[in-house]
Each structure stands twice: as structure tokens, then as C-alpha cells.
Amino acid sequence: xxxxxxxxxxxxxxxxxxxxxxxxxxxxxxxxxxxxxxxxxxxxxxxxxxxxxxxxxxxxxxxxxxxxxxxxxxxxxxxxxxxxxxxxxxxxxxxxxxxxxxxxxxxxxxxxxxxxxxxxxxxxxxxxxxxxxxxxxxxxxxxxxxxxxxxxxxxxxxxxxxxxxxxxxxxxxxxxxxxxxxxxxxxxxxxx
Amino acid sequence: xxxxxxxxxxxxxxxxxxxxxxxxxxxxxxxxxxxxxxxxxxxxxxxxxxxxxxxxxxxxxxxxxxxxxxxxxxxxxxxxxxxxx
Numbered sequence: 001x002x003x004x005x006x007x008x009x010x011x012x013x014x015x016x017x018x019x020x021x022x023x024x025x026x027x028x029x030x031x032x033x034x035x036x037x038x039x040x041x042x043x044x045x046x047x048x049x050x051x052x053x054x055x056x057x058x059x060x061x062x063x064x065x066x067x068x069x070x071x072x073x074x075x076x077x078x079x080x081x082x083x084x085x086x087x088x089x090x091x092x093x094x095x096x097x098x099x100x101x102x103x104x105x106x107x108x109x110x111x112x113x114x115x116x117x118x119x120x121x122x123x124x125x126x127x128x129x130x131x132x133x134x135x136x137x138x139x140x141x142x143x144x145x146x147x148x149x150x151x152x153x154x155x156x157x158x159x160x161x162x163x164x165x166x167x168x169x170x171x172x173x174x175x176x177x178x179x180x181x182x183x184x185x186x187x188x189x190x191x192x
Numbered sequence: 193x194x195x196x197x198x199x200x201x202x203x204x205x206x207x208x209x210x211x212x213x214x215x216x217x218x219x220x221x222x223x224x225x226x227x228x229x230x231x232x233x234x235x236x237x238x239x240x241x242x243x244x245x246x247x248x249x250x251x252x253x254x255x256x257x258x259x260x261x262x263x264x265x266x267x268x269x270x271x272x273x274x275x276x277x
Contacts, residue, residue: 112260
């Protein structure tokens, strides 16, 4: 393995380990020392790759955002139908559910620029979903509503189940358990 | 593996297709919304206002919350590091 490959491997390992510990113990409660120790690298090594703790949190959030963007059709097809987009959204959230639950539940105490990235990602989702929804509104298939109401209704439903997932299922990811049902219910609410 | 999506150095918007780039130029580091008609980066205040609008229109944030969020986002992007802080 070349030095460059080793460096990339360590960086990826740190991002993966950070995501695991953030998911397990919470973002605010996890220190850089915890992450380095779990990966069996020195604390100093972590700072060779990430100059601050926030940079490491950002790398985890960016990886999640990249996955979301790819699943929702970036670079390949931007004309996915609404149902396919929402399904793809649930699928990525299910994959990252442990981490995403922390991200949402700790949103108000996250470093401000991390929070701004999270809501910027949501803004992209909102535009993408609404563009697909608007096409169906224009055809009279679903009810006409504002972008804010449309997006916040969907997110409200999904987040409620994620944040209270221990109450709704004994298994996780909750979105694998109830995702189909939520999707069906959401379409029942919005159809004309 | 798909190539990692580039993003605008000014507002962070993903640059997913040729049309997203400033003047359709894929070598640009900016998106089409952050430049004028000759490809010059728009002033910070304009980008801040546009970005705050993006938060407001998509999720219904208040003017104050949207502006703060836009400021927090822009200060991490290469074009605006150490500007507007």
C-alpha cells in the first residue's frame, strides 16, 4: 500500500469510526480522543486528517449528504417520480438511521455551520421533492399546497417516527419496519 | 463508483450537470446563481440574501433564522472564508 493509499484508508477509517460513535453515543458526547482510541490511532493522527473536531463532523455529514444526493438522482436522472424520490429518501435515512437520529435530535446544539449544512441539504431535498410534486399537482393527481407545507409535512412524519422509534418497533431501522406504511399514508393524505 | 459531486465554492450548491456551472463552464468553481452575466462572482451581500431566501422558500424559516443560517454556511465556503463574520 502506498503512503497516499494508507492516508486515505486512515481518513476513511476515522470518518467511519466517527459515524459509528456519533450514532452510538451522540455527536455532542463523542470526543476526538474516543474516535482515535476506537480506531487504535494516536490522537495526533486524527488531527493530521482533520484540523478540528467540527471538520470531522462535517466529513461524516458530507458523506451522508453525498449518499442522499446520489440516491435521489444527482448526476444520472433528475426526473424521478415523487414516489421514487420519497422511497429513495427513506432508504438512505434507514441506512444512516442511527446517525441521522442523533443529527436531528441534537440539531440545536450542533456547531452552527454543521446545522447550516444539514438545513441546506434539506433545502435541496425540498426543491427536488417539490419539483416532482408540482408536476403531479398540475395534473390534479395530488392536492395543491405550498413547498413549505409539502416538505415540512413529509419531514414531520418521518422525523416523528425516527425520534420516537423505540416506541414504535423493537427493531431498527424503524424506517425499514414502517417506511412502506408511511409512504402509503402520506400519499393518502396528499392525493386529490 | 460515481464521481464525487462538486459543489459551488460560493454557496455550496451541488454542481450536478453542465447547466449548474457558471455560464455552463464545467471548469468554473461557481454555480450559475453566484455569478453575473460575464462570470464574475456576485457580491457577498447578494449571495447572502439569495442563500437566506433558499432556506426560507424551502422550509419556511424566519428571515432572521434564514440569514443566520446563510451566514454560518457561507463562512465555511472557500469564496467567503473570513468574510462577513
